[in-house]
Amino acid sequence: MPLAMLRQGETACIKEIVGGRTARGKLTDMGFVSGKTVKIHRSSGGPLIVGLGDNRIALGRGMAHKVIVDNKGCEN
Amino acid sequence: MALNKRERKNTELKVALAGNPNSGKTTMFNELTGSRQHVGNWPGVTVEKKTGRAFYQDYSLEVIDLPGTYSLGAYSEDEVVARDFLTAGDYDVVLNIINSANLDRNLYFTVQLLEMGVDLIAVLNMADEAEKKGIKIDKNKLSQLLGTPVVETVASRGRGIDNLLEQTVQNRDLSEASLKINYGSDIEDLISEVVEMLKQYDFSQQINQRWAAVKLIEHDPEAVKLLEREVGASKAKKIKSLIAERELKAEDDFDNVIIDKKYEFINKVIAESVQRPTADEEPENVSDKIDAVVTNKYLGIPIFMAVMWAIFKFTFTLGDPLIGYIETFFEIAGGWIGTQLLEIGVSPLISSFITDGIIGGVGSVLVFIPNIFLLFLAIGVLEDSGYMSRAAYVMDKVMSKLGLHGKSFIPMIVGFGCNVPGVMATRTLDSKRDRIISILINPLMSCSARLPVYVVFAGALFSSHASTVVFSLYLMGIVMAVIMAGIFNKILFKGERSHFVMELPPYRFPTLKGVIIHMWEKVGAFLKKAGTIIFSVVVLIWVLANLPLGVEYASAESFIGQFGQLVAPIFAPLGFGSWQAAASLVFGILAKEVVVGTLGVVYAAGEGGLRTALLANFTPLAAYSFLTMVLLYTPCIATLGAIKSETQSWKWTLITASYLFVLAWITAFVIYQGGMLLGIGV
Ligand SMILES: Nc1nc2c(ncn2[C@@H]2O[C@H](COP(=O)(O)OP(=O)(O)OP(=O)(O)O)[C@@H](O)[C@H]2O)c(=O)[nH]1
Ligand SMILES: [Mg+2]
Numbered sequence: 001m002p003l004a005m006l007r008q009g010e011t012a013c014i015k016e017i018v019g020g021r022t023a024r025g026k027l028t029d030m031g032f033v034s035g036k037t038v039k040i041h042r043s044s045g046g047p048l049i050v051g052l053g054d055n056r057i058a059l060g061r062g063m064a065h066k067v068i069v070d071n072k073g074c075e076n
Numbered sequence: 077m078a079l080n081k082r083e084r085k086n087t088e089l090k091v092a093l094a095g096n097p098n099s100g101k102t103t104m105f106n107e108l109t110g111s112r113q114h115v116g117n118w119p120g121v122t123v124e125k126k127t128g129r130a131f132y133q134d135y136s137l138e139v140i141d142l143p144g145t146y147s148l149g150a151y152s153e154d155e156v157v158a159r160d161f162l163t164a165g166d167y168d169v170v171l172n173i174i175n176s177a178n179l180d181r182n183l184y185f186t187v188q189l190l191e192m193g194v195d196l197i198a199v200l201n202m203a204d205e206a207e208k209k210g211i212k213i214d215k216n217k218l219s220q221l222l223g224t225p226v227v228e229t230v231a232s233r234g235r236g237i238d239n240l241l242e243q244t245v246q247n248r249d250l251s252e253a254s255l256k257i258n259y260g261s262d263i264e265d266l267i268s269e270v271v272e273m274l275k276q277y278d279f280s281q282q283i284n285q286r287w288a289a290v291k292l293i294e295h296d297p298e299a300v301k302l303l304e305r306e307v308g309a310s311k312a313k314k315i316k317s318l319i320a321e322r323e324l325k326a327e328d329d330f331d332n333v334i335i336d337k338k339y340e341f342i343n344k345v346i347a348e349s350v351q352r353p354t355a356d357e358e359p360e361n362v363s364d365k366i367d368a369v370v371t372n373k374y375l376g377i378p379i380f381m382a383v384m385w386a387i388f389k390f391t392f393t394l395g396d397p398l399i400g401y402i403e404t405f406f407e408i409a410g411g412w413i414g415t416q417l418l419e420i421g422v423s424p425l426i427s428s429f430i431t432d433g434i435i436g437g438v439g440s441v442l443v444f445i446p447n448i449f450l451l452f453l454a455i456g457v458l459e460d461s462g463y464m465s466r467a468a469y470v471m472d473k474v475m476s477k478l479g480l481h482g483k484s485f486i487p488m489i490v491g492f493g494c495n496v497p498g499v500m501a502t503r504t505l506d507s508k509r510d511r512i513i514s515i516l517i518n519p520l521m522s523c524s525a526r527l528p529v530y531v532v533f534a535g536a537l538f539s540s541h542a543s544t545v546v547f548s549l550y551l552m553g554i555v556m557a558v559i560m561a562g563i564f565n566k567i568l569f570k571g572e573r574s575h576f577v578m579e580l581p582p583y584r585f586p587t588l589k590g591v592i593i594h595m596w597e598k599v600g601a602f603l604k605k606a607g608t609i610i611f612s613v614v615v616l617i618w619v620l621a622n623l624p625l626g627v628e629y630a631s632a633e634s635f636i637g638q639f640g641q642l643v644a645p646i647f648a649p650l651g652f653g654s655w656q657a658a659a660s661l662v663f664g665i666l667a668k669e670v671v672v673g674t675l676g677v678v679y680a681a682g683e684g685g686l687r688t689a690l691l692a693n694f695t696p697l698a699a700y701s702f703l704t705m706v707l708l709y710t711p712c713i714a715t716l717g718a719i720k721s722e723t724q725s726w727k728w729t730l731i732t733a734s735y736l737f738v739l740a741w742i743t744a745f746v747i748y749q750g751g752m753l754l755g756i757g758v
Contacts, residue, residue: 016332021295022151022506023575029146030577031181033339041364044373046473047482047576054178054209056363058469060481060576 003038004048004064006071011039013074019066030057032067037074089137089248091130094162094189095173096182097121097144098581100201103231103590104173105141108241112593114497116459117586118486119144119579120504123154125161132241140167143503146181148188149296153503153511162194163298168248170196171240176206176213176228179350183342190224193254193284197243200228203236205582210353217349223255232587254284257341259334266293266322266330273315279306293319294331363582367466376470383463387454388550391447392531392543398446399531406443407685410435428629429618436680437614437673441606444528444669448602449595451524455493456594460586464489465578472576478558479565481576484514488557491521492550493598495715498523499722507574513564515719516732519711520557522550524598525668529706532672536687537699545700549707556708556739605667613666614673617659621678630678650705650741651698651748661705667712697757701748708740 006012014036017024031052032038041056042049048059059067093101097119106113109128114121122143130137142161143154150159162170172189174182189196200206200213219226227243229236258264270289274280279302280288291299292315304312323330370379410431417427458464464486472482484505491498495518502514530549534542620636627634632641632655639662640655647658660674672686679689694702710733711719720729751757 025147025149026151026506026575026577028335029149029184030579031184033335035339041367042371046373046476047469049367049371049469049580053180055181056367056580056582058465058472058482058576058578058580060472063575063577 001069001071002065003040003050003059003067003069004043004061006040006043006069008040008043010071011037011073012069012071013037015068015070017067023063023066027063027067031055035074038067038069087135089135089169089245090140090167091137091244092140092142092161092167092170093173094142094158094170094185095144095199096146096175096178096185098579099144099173099175099182100231101144101173102126102141104171104199104201104229104237105139106593107231107234107237108137109139112597113141114594114597115590116464117462117581117584118459118464119581120154120486120501121459123157123500123503125157130241132245135245137241137244145185147185148192150298152506157503159298162189163192165194168195169244170194171199171244172196173199173201173231175202176200177202177209177211179211179213180339180342180346183345184338186222187255187257187338187342190222190255191257191284191290192287195247195249196224197240197247198222198224198226199240200226201231203228204230204233212351214349214351218345221345221349223253232590254287256286257337259290259337262322262326263293263330263333266319269318270315273318277307277311290334292316294334295319361582363462363580366583367580370463370466371469377473380467380470383458383467384550385547387451387458388547389543390454391451391527392546395444395447395450395531396535396542399443399535402443402445403685406435406439410439425622428622432629432680433614433618433677434611436686437618437677438606438611440532440676440686441528441610441669441673442603444531444672445599445602447527447531448524449599451527452493452595452598453591456591457586458489459594460584460590462581462583465580468578469580474558475561478513478561480510480513480561481574483576483578484510487514487518488521488554491518491523494523494525495519495521495711496718499715499718502722505574509568509570510574512723512728513561513568515722515728516564516735517557517561519715519732519736520553520560520708522553522707523668524602525712526706528669528672530703532675532686533690533694533699533703536690537694537696545703549703552704552743553707556743560735560739605669609667610669610673613663613670614677617663617674617677630680636678646741647705649749650744651701651752652694652705654693656693657702661709664706665710665712667714668706671706695758697748697751700751700757701744704744704747705740708736708743710734710737710740 014032014034016034017027017032036052039051040048041051047061048064050057050059093105095101098117102113102115102122105111105128106115108130111128113126122141126141128139130139142158145155145158148159148162150156170189172186174186186198206213215226215228225243225247227236227240229240267286267289270292271285274285274288288299292303303315369375414427414431417430467489468482468485471485475482475484487498487501490501498518498521499515502511505511505514530546534545538545617636621630621634623635631637636659637655640659643662644653644655644658647653656675656678659678660671663674664671676686679686716729716733719732720726723729
């Protein structure tokens with residue numbers, strides 16, 4: 001499911017990044033790559049605030065739809 | 077890689093600072109070179125290349141500070157500056173500034189540089205923050221795995237600088253070998269084939285062929301362009317179709333595989349060289365706790381407004397008494413110097429030049445040093461705290477209604493200091509359309525140069541409501557910016573939808589040094605401006621007030637008076653049709669403080685200084701209308717220059733200059749005529 005669908009406080013595992021070249025490039029540059037754990041710190045209508053390791057990143061809804069995650073979390 | 081490495085003396089070194097945004101490059105640059113470049117705790121502070129010099133032992137180092145970037149992909153103008161510099165290769169060593177507390181993402185960029193064959197030193201900056209988090213990095217192991225020297229620093233406290241310099245000069249001739257990541261047999265085979273094909277062409281002798289091959293396999297647009305330029309479209313097509321053919325057969329897109337392999341490599345490096353405390357559930361840190369309040373859906377915008385109000389109050393309330401002292405000083409000094417000059421028999425003309433021209437003109441601007449000082453102190457604290465990107469996040473709600481996103485708000489906040497860096501800060505926006513709109517509205521952010529005008533009028537005419545009046549002008553600027561952005565969004569070209577991704581750095585306690593440097597820089601710039609452009613214009617106006625020969629000083633018959641009268645009818649419907657007001661607005665386009673300087677010179681004849689003169693010549697309503705004009709009308713030439721150079725277009729520059737004038741005129745007209753009808757402040 002896309003990252004944008006998660007609720008505040010949930011964590012998930014990134015499966016893949018979809019979308020156009022620029023969007024994908026920007027996301028992977030910021031560390032959104034498969035196998036990483038993300039946590040939703042804020043989801044209240046506007047952009048999300050997600051935690052990626054120690055990073056906090058504001059992510060527009062459109063972008064958050066391009067990050068496909070599995071809410072069962074990462075293995076191990 | 078050293079493509080075009082110039083012939084340099086053995087003791088001359090060219091060193092570039094590169095790395096992720098907000099990793100401390102500029103802090104390091106200042107530390108190395110003794111410069112005072114702008115540092116702030118948000119990504120995208122530096123948007124252009126800056127050069128300085130450092131000396132170590134017998135060595136002389138040319139140091140270049142670059143804008144931050146997450147990769148060589150370069151999606152925005154500032155990143156292009158960094159990418160172009162790094163790929164051109166005109167340097168000896170890159171100091172890759174890395175945020176140690178955030179190693180994996182930072183190493184992604186490091187790895188890209190190493191693959192390209194860049195000679196670099198991995199600088200583990202912010203070692204203090206890593207330490208606090210209990211992150212332990214085995215430097216020797218890391219150095220061995222990356223095949224490059226590793227140094228630990230805390231730039232903000234000057235820790236590790238000497239060691240860094242030592243390593244830099246010792247490693248000025250690093251091996252030419254580049255990092256090789258194994259991309260798996262499919263891609264590796266293809267790389268070899270592409271390298272073979274590239275070898276036929278001369279241009280490939282000067283670049284790292286493996287790196288070029290990988291870039292082509294990733295479909296990197298820049299690499300493809302380079303290839304086409306060097307070998308022609310038809311030969312380039314042969315290579316491209318080979319890649320396309322293989323990719324079709326492969327399971328996954330090659331660019332995805334390459335990214336995954338890079339991160340895989342980084343993960344392995346980190347696993348072998350970094351130890352982290354193994355907490356099951358990562359405890360919420362202080363930044364998260366602050367963010368829970370500050371970015372709250374309902375509280376976010378009110379908190380932002382409160383912050384603006386606090387900055388404003390601080391500047392205004394604390395500055396006011398100080399201005400009073402300086403004003404008194406200039407008055408007393410002016411009077412005393414005047415009598416002294418007469419006593420020693422200096423001609424009245426020279427005496428008038430000094431008292432009316434210099435003290436009346438430049439002095440009336442210098443009076444506002446306390447405000448400038450306090451404003452930039454407050455902005456410095458704001459920028460260093462980490463709140464900037466939160467404000468951008470919070471304002472996304474408003475900005476997205478205008479077709480922009482939150483990041484476009486950062487240049488607007490920068491504009492409160494000065495519109496020139498405000499306009500330049502739009503480089504961080506990756507969509508051309510967002511950038512143009514942000515540039516067009518930036519002058520509506522009331523810059524520090526307009527503050528003296530507000531303060532002198534508000535003090536003279538709105539005594540008890542002075543601060544409310546001035547704050548209302550700041551708000552008017554923001555509201556107008558929002559309205560105009562909305563209009564431009566409707567009528568301008570429909571552009572690509574831009575992507576909103578922005579890092580929220582941890583809150584940091586503003587360093588005294590950082591804030592003081594920032595403030596000094598700004599006050600220094602203000603003094604310099606007062607001594608150069610403001611001084612020259614004021615002298616010019618004083619001369620024009622004395623010509624033609626024999627005319628009564630600053631009378632309607634003087635040149636400046638005649639000129640003002642020519643322009644004044646334009647402003648008459650706005651409530652300030654005097655030649656003095658008209659002349660001050662026209663000359664104010666040279667620099668906004670000049671509005672006060674001009675009024676100071678032309679009203680200097682009167683008793684009791686500028687305030688008394690304003691009280692006699694403006695009603696409160698006319699004054700408010702005048703201030704509206706000053707807020708909104710044509711930006712100063714420095715800002716117009718920045719707009720020209722950033723947009724590369726006279727069209728946008730002229731559009732900005734003229735739409736703002738029209739907007740200002742209409743708004744002032746509505747305010748003045750409306751006020752007259754209602755009988756307010758007449
Ligand atoms: N704790 C800590 N903070 C640091 C260190 N170095 C820099 N900082 C802070 O980090 C923030 C960013 O510093 P800058 O020097 O502006 O970063 P930059 O890499 O030039 O950023 P951009 O120009 O936006 O790419 C500032 O708030 C600095 O005070 C360090 O070693 N330790
Ligand atoms: Mg910088």
